[in-house]
Amino acid sequence: MKDKDAGNPPTPDWALKYRKDYHAYSKGWFIALILLIPAGLVVGALVSGKYTWKEGLGSGIFFAVILLLLMLNMFRNMDKSWKGRVVAKSTKDIYGTRTAGRRKKRVFLKTAYRVEVRTDAGRKEVVEVHKGAFPLFQEGDELIKYKGLPFPDRMLHPGETMRMCLVCGHPFDAGASECPSCRFKYGDTSLNSVST
Numbered sequence: 202m203k204d205k206d207a208g209n210p211p212t213p214d215w216a217l218k219y220r221k222d223y224h225a226y227s228k229g230w231f232i233a234l235i236l237l238i239p240a241g242l243v244v245g246a247l248v249s250g251k252y253t254w255k256e257g258l259g260s261g262i263f264f265a266v267i268l269l270l271l272m273l274n275m276f277r278n279m280d281k282s283w284k285g286r287v288v289a290k291s292t293k294d295i296y297g298t299r300t301a302g303r304r305k306k307r308v309f310l311k312t313a314y315r316v317e318v319r320t321d322a323g324r325k326e327v328v329e330v331h332k333g334a335f336p337l338f339q340e341g342d343e344l345i346k347y348k349g350l351p352f353p354d355r356m357l358h359p360g361e362t363m364r365m366c367l368v369c370g371h372p373f374d375a376g377a378s379e380c381p382s383c384r385f386k387y388g389d390t391s392l393n394s395v396s397t
């Protein structure tokens with residue numbers, strides 16, 4: 202264990218397995234796409250003649266770099282591990298711009314449901330959760346983020362029946378051994394999700 206991991210929750214074996222599978226799956230897609238996108242753009246250049254094959258290859262490499270950065274950023278977020286408590290909840294409407302002719306139009310993209318956490322180490326973390334799981338969170342709730350998983354585990358209050366899936370972030374019955382949204386099996390994960 203490295204020094205920077207000191208005080209962080211230990212990574213359960215099933216989370217490591219999920220991480221390994223997920224990395225292999227993402228890398229497979231990435232390799233397929235970095236071969237296909239530039240090749241497609243080069244072929245597109247030769248067929249359409251609207252742009253040169255060099256321009257096609259250049260755009261293809263540009264897309265591949267963006268894709269690589271997105272993938273690495275996702276891996277980095279998944280690899281965070283911390284323990285902390287909810288200090289605030291908020292929603293934010295996210296807008297983008299769409300160009301219609303000469304005019305730029307502001308378009309609504311989505312509402313982000315954010316849970317703000319103060320970690321035991323004193324850092325601030327913002328977790329974006331699904332709309333359905335948002336009402337589960339209350340100020341003071343204890344969360345544990347394991348390395349390798351997209352979402353933190355929210356410790357249940359005694360008598361509570363709904364929990365949030367650590368893989369897809371949707372709420373589901375705490376007694377179920379499988380998440381109905383993403384089909385991840387919790388059977389052998391031995392999670393102790395009850396708040397003390």
Ligand SMILES: [Zn+2]
Nearest residue numbers: 366369380383
């Ligand atoms: Zn799920």
